[in-house]
Amino acid sequence: MQFALIMGFVLAVSSPLLNRWFGERTSLVLALFPALMAAWLLSQAPVVINEGPQLLEWSWVPSLGISLSFLLDGLSLLFGLLITVIGTFVLIYAGGYLKGHTDIARFHLALLAFMASMLGLVLADGLLTLFVFWELTSITSYLLIGFNHTDIEARKSARQGLFVTVAGGLALMAGLVLLGVASGSWSLYEIGQMESDLREHSLYTPMLICLLLGAFTKSAQFPFHFWLPNAMAAPTPVSAYLHSATMVKAGIYLLARLQPELGGTALWVGILSVIGAITMLTGAFLAIHHTNIKKLLAYSTIMALGTLTMLLGIGSEYAMTAFVTFLLAHSMYKGALFMVAGILDHETGTKDVTAMGGLKSAMPITAVIACVAALSLAGMPPLFGFIAKELMLEAALGAERFKLLLVVFAFLAAILTIGVAAIIALRPFYGRQLETPKTPHEAPLSMLIGPGILAFGSLVLGLAPAMLGADALLTSAATAVAGEPLPVSLSLWYGINMALIMSIVSVGLGFLLFKRWDGARSKLAMLAPVMRHGPEAGYEGLMNGIVRFSEWQTRLLQNGYMRNYILVMLVVLIALIGNSILVRHAPQLALTLDVRFHEVIVVGTMVMGALFATISRSRLGAVVSVGIMGFSIALIFILFSAPDLGITQLLVETLTVILLVLVLFRLPRFSNLSTSLERIRDGAVAATMGILIFLLIMTAWSIDQFEPISAYMVENSAPLAYGRNIVNVILVDYRALDTLGEMFVLALAAIGVIAMLKLRHNTDESKAEESGKASVKEPYDG
Amino acid sequence: MVKSGTIILNTAARFLMPLQLMFSIFLLLRGHDEPGGGFIAGLVAAGAFTLYLFAFGVSSTKDVLRMVDPRDLIGVGLLLGMISVVPAWFMGQPFLTAQWWTIPVIDFKASTPLIFDIGVYFAVLGSVMGMVMALMEVDKDEP
Numbered sequence: 001m002q003f004a005l006i007m008g009f010v011l012a013v014s015s016p017l018l019n020r021w022f023g024e025r026t027s028l029v030l031a032l033f034p035a036l037m038a039a040w041l042l043s044q045a046p047v048v049i050n051e052g053p054q055l056l057e058w059s060w061v062p063s064l065g066i067s068l069s070f071l072l073d074g075l076s077l078l079f080g081l082l083i084t085v086i087g088t089f090v091l092i093y094a095g096g097y098l099k100g101h102t103d104i105a106r107f108h109l110a111l112l113a114f115m116a117s118m119l120g121l122v123l124a125d126g127l128l129t130l131f132v133f134w135e136l137t138s139i140t141s142y143l144l145i146g147f148n149h150t151d152i153e154a155r156k157s158a159r160q161g162l163f164v165t166v167a168g169g170l171a172l173m174a175g176l177v178l179l180g181v182a183s184g185s186w187s188l189y190e191i192g193q194m195e196s197d198l199r200e201h202s203l204y205t206p207m208l209i210c211l212l213l214g215a216f217t218k219s220a221q222f223p224f225h226f227w228l229p230n231a232m233a234a235p236t237p238v239s240a241y242l243h244s245a246t247m248v249k250a251g252i253y254l255l256a257r258l259q260p261e262l263g264g265t266a267l268w269v270g271i272l273s274v275i276g277a278i279t280m281l282t283g284a285f286l287a288i289h290h291t292n293i294k295k296l297l298a299y300s301t302i303m304a305l306g307t308l309t310m311l312l313g314i315g316s317e318y319a320m321t322a323f324v325t326f327l328l329a330h331s332m333y334k335g336a337l338f339m340v341a342g343i344l345d346h347e348t349g350t351k352d353v354t355a356m357g358g359l360k361s362a363m364p365i366t367a368v369i370a371c372v373a374a375l376s377l378a379g380m381p382p383l384f385g386f387i388a389k390e391l392m393l394e395a396a397l398g399a400e401r402f403k404l405l406l407v408v409f410a411f412l413a414a415i416l417t418i419g420v421a422a423i424i425a426l427r428p429f430y431g432r433q434l435e436t437p438k439t440p441h442e443a444p445l446s447m448l449i450g451p452g453i454l455a456f457g458s459l460v461l462g463l464a465p466a467m468l469g470a471d472a473l474l475t476s477a478a479t480a481v482a483g484e485p486l487p488v489s490l491s492l493w494y495g496i497n498m499a500l501i502m503s504i505v506s507v508g509l510g511f512l513l514f515k516r517w518d519g520a521r522s523k524l525a526m527l528a529p530v531m532r533h534g535p536e537a538g539y540e541g542l543m544n545g546i547v548r549f550s551e552w553q554t555r556l557l558q559n560g561y562m563r564n565y566i567l568v569m570l571v572v573l574i575a576l577i578g579n580s581i582l583v584r585h586a587p588q589l590a591l592t593l594d595v596r597f598h599e600v601i602v603v604g605t606m607v608m609g610a611l612f613a614t615i616s617r618s619r620l621g622a623v624v625s626v627g628i629m630g631f632s633i634a635l636i637f638i639l640f641s642a643p644d645l646g647i648t649q650l651l652v653e654t655l656t657v658i659l660l661v662l663v664l665f666r667l668p669r670f671s672n673l674s675t676s677l678e679r680i681r682d683g684a685v686a687a688t689m690g691i692l693i694f695l696l697i698m699t700a701w702s703i704d705q706f707e708p709i710s711a712y713m714v715e716n717s718a719p720l721a722y723g724r725n726i727v728n729v730i731l732v733d734y735r736a737l738d739t740l741g742e743m744f745v746l747a748l749a750a751i752g753v754i755a756m757l758k759l760r761h762n763t764d765e766s767k768a769e770e771s772g773k774a775s776v777k778e779p780y781d782g
Numbered sequence: 783m784v785k786s787g788t789i790i791l792n793t794a795a796r797f798l799m800p801l802q803l804m805f806s807i808f809l810l811l812r813g814h815d816e817p818g819g820g821f822i823a824g825l826v827a828a829g830a831f832t833l834y835l836f837a838f839g840v841s842s843t844k845d846v847l848r849m850v851d852p853r854d855l856i857g858v859g860l861l862l863g864m865i866s867v868v869p870a871w872f873m874g875q876p877f878l879t880a881q882w883w884t885i886p887v888i889d890f891k892a893s894t895p896l897i898f899d900i901g902v903y904f905a906v907l908g909s910v911m912g913m914v915m916a917l918m919e920v921d922k923d924e925p
Binding site: 651652659662723724728729731736737740749751753 | 814853856863867882893899905906912920
């Protein structure tokens with residue numbers, strides 16, 4: 001399985017090549033990948049349903065406890081099937097939607113990479129593996145939202161989605177680390193098997209807040225919901241797949257996954273049910289503001305995501321049943337509706353529902369699909385959405401806390417949703433025929449197959465919920481979410497109860513809303529000044545603030561003057577070293593003066609060199625006198641019998657002087673010398689630094705915190721490493737990995753220097769060329 | 783900037799460079815037991831070429847290097863460094879474990895640390911020469 005997943009990434013990378021071989025049929029070929037994965041998941045379904053969670057172990061970095069193990073239980077199976085089945089349809093659909101697009105290879109690459117990442121996310125057993133895949137979905141989502149990268153809006157939306165989800169991802173990482181520390185295990189499976197209760201742990205509150213931040217940003221919960229409608233800048237197959245059926249449900253998945261271990265506390269119930277309810281109503285309310293069909297659907301997706309969060313917050317058995325049912329129902333009808341929206345956009349050339357009308361004669365099949373899916377969205381019998389909505393209302397009515405709030409919000413959201421469903425299903429297809437930018441005609445088969453099957457599935461599952469083993473699958477998923485066996489048996493008719501009455505009333509009011517929609521919209525437009533101060537404005541303010549702050553601190557710290565950088569670095573070093581040497585360890589001065597005459601001479605030469613370097617007025621003079629110091633140090637190394645160090649120091653010093661001379665030779669003479677005030681400042685910094693380093697060396701020399709490792713190296717260098725030169729043995733054997741790293745650093749530095757010198761040169765030339773061209777062009781322009 | 787052509791420097795460079803290069807190889811090969819090693823040897827070799835560079839300028843140094851670009855040397859060095867860590871894998875030992883072979887006739891100890899050291903040698907030589915030559919070339923091009 002892990003292998004298959006990795007193959008997904010390999011396939012993604014090779015998709016440009018496949019595109020060259022298969023041309024327009026590439027989408028169909030690539031669709032085999034999710035189709036095969038779906039088949040595999042289905043083949044595993046009986047095992048999971050009958051025998052419980054399966055752990056597919058594959059150790060990755062065993063020394064760090066990181067594994068690429070997969071956990072296959074009801075929940076991951078349900079999500080995995082959604083990802084692969086809808087993924088198959090979306091790929092087929094994209095083949096029609098993006099037919100002839102020049103960048104279709106790039107699209108396939110990002111979409112397949114996303115698909116594999118998303119599968120990895122829902123199957124991951126390790127907390128860190130889950131995080132890695134989580135971030136990969138954010139990145140691929142960014143690439144897909146910004147697919148039309150020449151459009152500034154698409155780029156801006158992509159960036160916004162990335163910032164919001166990745167900022168949440170950081171919080172998620174903190175939360176996952178806290179979870180790993182608190183539970184003592186990095187495996188979801190093991191955490192699930194544990195006896196101890198994480199809710200009692202002292203880290204529970206910070207852990208939960210961090211995890212919720214991650215989940216809420218990803219799943220577009222209020223107040224982070226604003227990025228999702230903007231993400232509609234992506235091509236419609238992407239919206240159908242990432243931003244309604246799969247990626248935005250990753251946060252929901254995480255919450256559901258953790259519900260047995262972390263759920264049920266007052267904090268959990270409070271945050272999830274209230275935020276969920278607010279998101280639900282916000283989404284439904286904002287939806288009817290818009291006439292753009294994709295925005296309508298996006299806001300109604302926010303409503304659905306809020307509903308799912310709320311159900312997890314309520315946490316009763318009813319709520320769990322409702323959760324898994326609603327999850328499945330929503331993915332099916334919303335995926336279908338998005339694809340219908342794409343068809344409408346593709347065939348008519350507009351996304352505005354008010355600009356469409358009477359299309360049912362031109363596009364009869366699309367009209368049927370749209371109606372069936374919209375009925376499921378509205379929660380009308382006998383569709384699957386109806387069962388889900390009934391269960392949802394029932395769960396809200398059974399809530400232990402915030403019951404009134406949840407019921408009122410759920411009822412209002414239901415009314416608004418019915419309005420939205422009616423707008424999507426009726427407005428474009430019925431009524432007066434309107435002129436559209438393109439002459440509408442029926443979509444090709446590849447674009448009808450996906451939404452058709454999904455809509456048809458909504459109908460079949462509604463009529464016979466037990467068919468196709470959906471009952472067993474949902475039972476297994478609900479069991480995983482509840483953490484205890486929870487049988488799910490769905491039926492269309494639960495008898496006349498409060499939920500049914502609420503449904504009937506909401507249908508009436510919702511239809512009224514649809515009839516009065518055009519009038520309502522103009523009234524809602526009066527709210528625009530208030531809406532402008534929503535969470536998105538906060539986001540914009542924050543982003544501008546960050547830009548202003550970084551401009552300010554760049555001006556302050558990165559002003560391009562070498563002397564400033566050195567000053568800042570030294571001051572920071574002084575603060576850090578000074579703090580640790582003067583405050584944390586008392587400085588030790590165990591001086592025993594036992595010097596020889598020749599040592600005094602060498603040290604005296606060094607002091608002279610240093611003094612001359614500070615007072616010299618020419619750069620070359622300073623460099624040479626610093627060189628004197630370096631050679632004296634080499635002499636000291638040799639006097640104290642460290643020939644390797646001595647030779648190295650000598651050679652490095654020589655080459656440093658050569659390099660410095662080569663650079664400095666080209667600089668002009670000092671144009672203005674520093675003022676005496678600056679000199680006093682620099683002198684003070686330098687003197688402090690010198691004294692601190694002196695103290696540091698003295699202290700380090702007299703403190704033995706650990707047994708020195710040198711004895712071991714001396715003893716073992718000949719017998720173990722077959723070398724008598726310990727310095728070299730350390731470099732190439734004991735610490736070879738460090739040396740390897742340093743080789744790369746050295747190589748990068750050298751390439752950097754070469755690139756800077758050569759490129760600067762080239763840009764000078766190209767600038768000269770450009771200005772030359774410009775001067776030729778000017779007459780034409782003028 | 784460098785005025786090539788002073789007789790003493792030219793003559794000295796002509797004779798010193800081969801000696802220095804030989805010395806650097808000597809340092810490289812004996813490094814595991816006596817003072818020396820890839821890093822030092824690389825610096826000595828770089829010193830040799832730099833001396834030649836100062837005496838005869840960039841273009842003749844390039845001729846001496848026989849079309850070997852210092853940047854390629856960096857790549858060769860990194861490649862050798864990476865290659866030397868691999869054999870341990872095939873022996874089923876942790877990455878980077880040193881492997882030793884004795885070549886029978888000349889009784890020479892061949893080992894992955896030696897390959898690694900040669901990698902260090904080329905990486906150091908390439909890096910230093912790359913930087914020095916880039917700096918010299920900029921000088922040459924600008925009036």
